[in-house]
Amino acid sequence: MRRTEDIVSRIRNFDEIIEIYKKAINKTPNKKDKATYFKLMGFTCLDFYNNLKSAKEAKKYYTKALNLFGEMGDKAGKxxxxxxxxxxxxxxxxxxxxxxxxxxxxxxxxxxxxxxxxxxxxxxxxxxxxxxxxxxxxxxxxxxxxxxxxxxxEKLSEVADNKVKDEKGFINKTSNTSCTL
Missing domain, CATH: 1.25.40.10 (Tetratricopeptide repeat domain)
Incomplete structure (x- = not known):
């Protein structure tokens, strides 16, 4: 799956991206990967959205992904x-x-x-x-x-701020020690 995403990230042609995902769907036996590829196809159609046809395609792919994610009980995917x-x-x-x-x-x-x-x-x-x-x-x-x-x-910002403060404390504590491998 990672290889497919790497290839797609370098392509800017809508039809080519969709074809790569279709081939990946046909090759993988993994249901979660198939659902993810359908979701990414929907996202790609949405990203290149310029007419009603691509909106209909996006809807078709998102619906297929939704059904697969639903079968697996994948809440985040749904x-x-x-x-x-x-x-x-x-x-x-x-x-x-x-x-x-x-x-x-x-x-x-x-x-x-x-x-x-x-x-x-x-x-x-x-x-x-x-x-x-x-x-x-x-x-x-x-x-x-x-x-x-x-x-x-605000909650996310607060969590991020606290995490940064924690790491800053770690940096301050360890700045006088040398790290060796």
């Missing part, structure tokens, strides 16, 4: 797929007043937030859900989502 599906609906709806698409995006972001184990994703999903609520005129809900994103961000 959450990432719900988030990806929410982004698709949001992006497709953003340029036009598409109430149905915004409601679908809202549903997907809520599902992602219900099971999400990644605080950084929670921040992102809360901000996008807040944006949707703002567009829909649900200002209290938007405010709540933005506040939640800020609260999580």
């Amino acid at each position: 959450s990432a797929c719900y988030s990806g599906l929410g982004k698709i609906e949001y992006l497709v709806s953003f340029g036009t007043p598409n109430l149905d698409g915004l409601k679908k995006a809202e549903k997907y972001f809520k599902l992602s937030l219900e099971i999400d184990v990644d605080p950084a994703s929670n921040i992102h999903n809360n901000v996008l859900l807040g944006d949707i609520y703002k567009i829909l005129g649900k200002l209290n809900e938007a405010n709540n989502c933005y506040r939640m994103a800020l609260k999580i961000n």
Whole structure:
């Protein structure tokens, strides 16, 4: 799997990236790897998003990944797929007043937030859900989502600050000792 990701990271051609992932899916017997490749295909379609066709492809790949992650009970994988599906609906709806698409995006972001184990994703999903609520005129809900994103961000910053302080203490304690291998 790592080799495939290394190859893909050097390619900037959408069709070529999708083909590499398709070949990798056909070669691997590992269900988790297949699900991850489908998720990455959805992400790639979203990354190169420039028309409705790529949005439909992204949705197809995220849905396949979601089903596989669901079969395995992989909560983080499911959450990432719900988030990806929410982004698709949001992006497709953003340029036009598409109430149905915004409601679908809202549903997907809520599902992602219900099971999400990644605080950084929670921040992102809360901000996008807040944006949707703002567009829909649900200002209290938007405010709540933005506040939640800020609260999580503050917690992450606090954890990072504490970790840096701990390491700074370690550096100070060991700066007078020499390390030998």
